[in-house]
Amino acid sequence: MYLTQGLHRSLQATPNATATIFKDRKRTFAEHGERIARLAGALQGLGVHAGDRVAILSMNSDRYAEYLLAVPWAGAAVNPVNIRWSPAEVAYSLNDSDTHVLLIDDPFVPMAPILLEKAPGLSILIHCGDGATPEGMLSYEDLVAGSDPVGDAYRSGDDLAGVYYTGGTTGFPKGVMLSHTNFMASGLGTIATGELLKVGSILLHAAPMFHLADLAAWCGATILGGTHLMVPFFEPTSVFKAIAEHRPTDVLLVPTMIQILVDHPDSNNYDLSSMARMLYGGSSISEGVLNRTKARLPGMRMTQAYGQTEAAPVITLLLPDDHEGNRMRSGGRAAPHCQVAILDLDGNEVRTGDVGEVCAKGANVMQGYWNNPEQSAQALRGGWLHTGDLGYLDDEGFVYVVDRLKDMIITAGENVYSAEVENALSKHPAVASSAVIGVPDDYYGERVHAVVVLAPGHRATAEELQIFCKELIAGYKVPRSFEFPEALPMSGAGKILKRSLRERYAAAQG
Template structure:
């Protein structure tokens, strides 16, 4: 089975069942399949072949669903692009992925038109919104009037289905290549773990370009023929309203999303009784926050999902029955996966409390990093994906993350890698040296902080630095704290002692 085939099967078997709801637009599975087919047939008509890359630079909308399944149904490899990226960052992904077509939200039309001459591999661009442009056709018109017959492309379960870009310590994102088979196995894992079934109504509020929402909820929900509620802009009151109105049964969010929902003044007035399971992940959540969440939502059916994009995503999970007793832990192994902790020599770490690197193995794990054999070889060793996350295991086998070997910062559920930000800051003419750290933040988990050494006679404010980085980095990657120092602390090898800086500035506030 393949991802596009799931939509076609749902159209045949439960065609009249409600499939996708976005604002005031509601679609059955038969209608979704028609729109998906129109996208697939248009791409094929324009020359897309099996294995070609199709980029989706789109917000959380109904059109993301149609474009994603249309691309994979045509035999193409979908490349979801983070809609929070700055144009230069997105352009790098579009080029590195060898994308031949870009399907984008109206918001990005000026940026796409401006960068297109620098992307010679791009054969066509399509807008995915209400506006009409001279620069490109509108996907909405093609879906309304295009060929809705089945494309007839033979897609194998082991064909590549998507490339999900995840940041790395080199400063450039790496593309994790996943197959249709990875997703089919993952749907079975999710169905067994959180019980996704055909009667579920799933809230898709976290970004669909993320592995978590796309592969843990959208695809498994489609596999089961469930109903998807698509929410574009996360506004906590609206989410609560939608849960009540649409009788949502499954919801996933980053910890910050739950904190914002709990902060709604009249939270208690919303009827959330239809909810069967809440999932949280993408960032650590403290034990105290977990307990507050359970009390506020008056529900213990929470799952902690602690995983990695390169694993599908996959990793470990903490079940509802363990939420209070093991609050703050990542959890244990997930069905269809194995996990272990490894030392610097790749030997197993089994002693409780001893730090090791979390390693994951299973049929949901990526095939490779796209066009990056060196990074692939360094990450996948003897079939194990080395996550770069440092963790400890207790005497019952529960794993808790304690640090990140790759200097990753997690702010509001978004991953920020220090090297990428440091490289961008280094372009500023007033800065002679710099380092990026994450400092604790009660609301966002961590805040990005820049510690810089200025060039002789130079001056700099945080506002000036953020303005300089506006076209270079997404907003969440830009520092919100700035400290100017005479020199950075380094060891004898010249490496900056970040642990000292984290300790020094742990109480800094933006």
């Protein structure tokens, strides 16, 4: 299996169909394929060899979609950079992965001098924006126009296809090595459910394309010969306008994005009826947001994906018909391409209903961490990918993820899973979003602490929220202290950075 497989099929079967839509640009598969073959030729002409890493620091665009195929076409591996990272973090990933070529978009051009200073191995910058090409950089469009097309290198199977750096929510970023088989297994297994993407689908890329969740959706659409519709970044009005004008059928979003869209005051001013399927994941979704989404888009089929970068990324899927009752709190069952087990600290399977570490195996599981054999062996011990998540299986195979191992709070000897507390808080009408962490406490050891963002126009006190939560969860789980900031710190993938909240609390306490 190889990433360019779907493109070859589309070039043969539907060369005149629309491959990409971005702003006022539409390109057919014939045009898309020609530009990819020329960009691959340009990369080879710049000295890119088989297995080399080629990075991109860019907003979503049609050029991003070309990059994702041109790099493997040239025989190299993609290295998409988190657009929210600082220059030091970007430089770290480039140095760690030994990347010499970087495609860079207009918003990040000011970062270039710092990257060249901090990443001495970076020797070639390709400007892939719509503005004038800065001095010292190569023009993406000039390279495409001036290079001869080359044949596909047909890298496949266990060949390295990408190095994806983890978001760093639980530690220093690690480069996850993913093969062509890893990507294709996850993509094929996901669409095999029949609930995600169809032949003729138009996939809206509103989530960042640097993130592996979006690449998984991109991979599925590419396999099926679908159209890719891009907006530069997630912004509610841009998303609404793109849906109304181009009528996409599928989208991938994280729960925070879903909440912003369904609660937006202009949501009802746009025709969103083309949306047939939504894949969501990246973090847990509250029942309140899920119910509001169903009310706003009653005809849309919603599927939740649970996974991580190391699994390319899909492990389980909660299909639309399973969004009912208690199952709505689960991450679904093992995806068609993946096997799931709940293991104890000794690597033994626990009994049904008991909490342990969620583990997975399948053709989608990573090759390991770049230049990190010790952590690779730890993550893949016993032939299983150890996710670092706590969860349990019910007697029908549904996986319930209760928390990250590091996010479990032990207060007065009792285990508290923050996801359960956050779900209770989400049901209060004044709560827009929340994050629950454990903080040091002289009496309890750890105290349940809630960081709550209130909905616009609403007010709530700590005492009011405590009384509300006591109606839903046990008393020892109810937060004993609260903060009410204007926003929660988020990663580039849309996840709440609980580590930042802990550090901020510690700093405030001196």
